[in-house]
Amino acid sequence: MASNRGPVSFTQHADGRFTARQGSGGLVTAVSAVLQGHQATWIAAAMTDGDRERARQAEDAGETLITPDETESRFKLRFVVPTQEAYHDYYNVISNPLLWFLQHYLWDTPRSPDITHETWAAWREGYVPVNQMFADEIIIACEQFDREPVIMLQDYQLYLAGGMIRERRPNAIIQHFIHIPWPDPDYWRLLPKEMRTAICEGLLGCDIVGFQIPDHARSFMYTCEAYVPDCSIDYANKCVQWRGRTIQVRHYPISIDAEAVRRTAYSQEARAYERYLPTHWNEFTILRVDRAEPSKNIIRGFHAFDRFLEAHPEFQNRVNFIAVTQPSRMDVAEYRDYLDDTSATVGRINAKYANVETGWQPVQVIMGESYPRVLAAMKWYDVLLVNSIIDGMNLVAKEGALINERSGVIVLSEGAGAAMQLGNEALMVSPADVEGTAEAIYQALTMPIRERQRRARRLRHSVERDDVSIWFRDQLADIAEDAADHIGQAEPTGTQVA
Template structure:
């Protein structure tokens, strides 16, 4: 199989080592693993910052004829194609459409009294132009081989399948994977019809569409049935305009080997020692999140505050350790969220903490050791909380389940990971603070060891990048 993958996200690399992920979870590590095994091409956008700049000597960079693409051969038969796009176009594509429309749409975060707004019509041509740049580059890489598998990823590139054409116009297969949730038809319908229908008809030019869980797949099927007259929908496919698109569920696996490597690194041991000092002998509630709106940090802090209001003495027995990292591109809403979290932490500590021993702490690790801090926190936890309002997957839940030697995992029923992990976790309703507080209180006071941890770890070890790709290609049915 020859792979051509497209993602807005870019990897980093190291001399002689090829592609390296920025973290042990998510899209980029998965793609790096697959390309490392199969070889092929990776088309992505030139990063805005300089953290992913290539080495100056090896491997070399070969700009395309018009300078719009930087082509970087890497070890293992992998070639990276980084698109150089005008900054104004990137901003409208990524922030106006990608974040303020689509990211907020699929997480049910639009202010529907005001959004979508007039900026949408101005920014949509830039979204189309970026998708066209990807499709044009992929078209130059396609050979017409029947074993070619083109994998297009995430909401940034919804229009690429349409621009590549349907199966009758090519021999290889095109797949699209949606890493975010997919919202129900009533909410998806807030989009203007020309965008709503364009997204759906483009995706139905793909041969397969993948989601992290059955809920998101069914919501997509429901949108097709609602908004595309003449389409035929069943549990596993959509047939539209004579073309059948298979719909599959393929949750991202946890890279167990990388988690184990991180666990053994000196930086992880340093963070573990620091967190143990900060705990002052108390048991630990741990969470690890980007400061994103849907991660639901304020309700997690509010639930903990409610627990302490019931039983103030628990602040002397427990420490809430919240590892926080910045969002990909902050907005005024995420900045306000961070201020709200800081205010809540200060309030809880003023009421229930003592000098030098806070009841709750937000930990902001440096970029170089962020993942080491996360692994240290989850491995040392007695209780882990993952309570997003909605989340496509949430691999931190899998990390917490794998790493926690003694921790019970409280997991939102609206996290995509819940479908796989339901037998091994304690469910929480992410919008109900008092219900979350009750579950948290029970977990903090029961002292029970988590049951079935060996079975959970076995489940996580059995899934890897190859089994994920098999689901996408149809080799695993």
């Protein structure tokens, strides 16, 4: 398994001792849930000083694979340790914002992006060499296995790694799963030909390229047809023929680990938050939970709430909009600016409607990262607003559907990948339709209780039925089938994951 962020982070203490903390991200949870009994190695960038020092210690001691002590992690680790300058170029210039904004259709194209000499330097001195470092570390990890392992690459930071591995290890079994949307070919023209061709060819170095939903898989095939001249596309069988190889293009909608989410939601830590969270509730409570970044469409959501209060003044003083917001990627100017704009919008709405006599403020922002607090809050919403412009999936909608205790209604964007699974029972909105979102909020808050209960029950059952283990096992099954077709390794129970 290879991803920018790994399953654990290390801290070094004054006495030289290291402690490791396992992450709670969706990918770590997903893979941990289904890799019992498999020999698994995770390659990730060293994110903290402790990670870098632990990697240095391992190299000095000849420790090829690091075993994290004091965690429940089932993985052995190798760290990629680029210079801070290379990592900045790879992550804070190319991955974010350039690729992230492009793949979420966020660029204001008459004005940005500008591909300058600094951008080219970041590509050639950051993104390309860091991908090469990942490929090198993956190959070292592969050499520790008796048989050809499965290599599972994750997301937009590692688009070039598959092709680089293929060059040196022609029989490698490589799958790349892309968690974010894949835009249509015309939008990829914002990138110079060298960049977009390298990205497509890097992914075509894999055996399987996976996406969240069929639309994104189809857009990838369109993009290859447009920018990889010597490939041919079989749309019916969802594959690309390139340089004598067949690359499968599949979709695997990610979900949540229902058992783990419930366990956290009813943990002692989550219950501790329930002592003060009710001070934020009102007769009606609208909730949103997001990272503070532009694709989440937070500002339009607040504008829709403003319009709802304007159109339905009978709800003033009776409804609170709670926004649980996590600052994200503050090293990137576009994210800092968006957080500032979000705060200004909240201030204007509160100034417009606040009741001095009762102390009512319609919008309340809870800032910071605490997953147990998020889940504690999700139990009590009447409306969960998920109006992202475009999302690979958006697991917030699934978490809310699973644990809400008030038969809350989900107002869901058509741009969220979760719409494919949840759209029949959520109230669907176009992400730019402020008026339509305001009307959906009103419809949700006035919906008869029996209809709320029916919708909530069906949403919950849907999430329980298709949890994250299905997502991962479907990938392993396709990998095993593909391996059987190409090199005769058909036994999924014996698969080794690197």
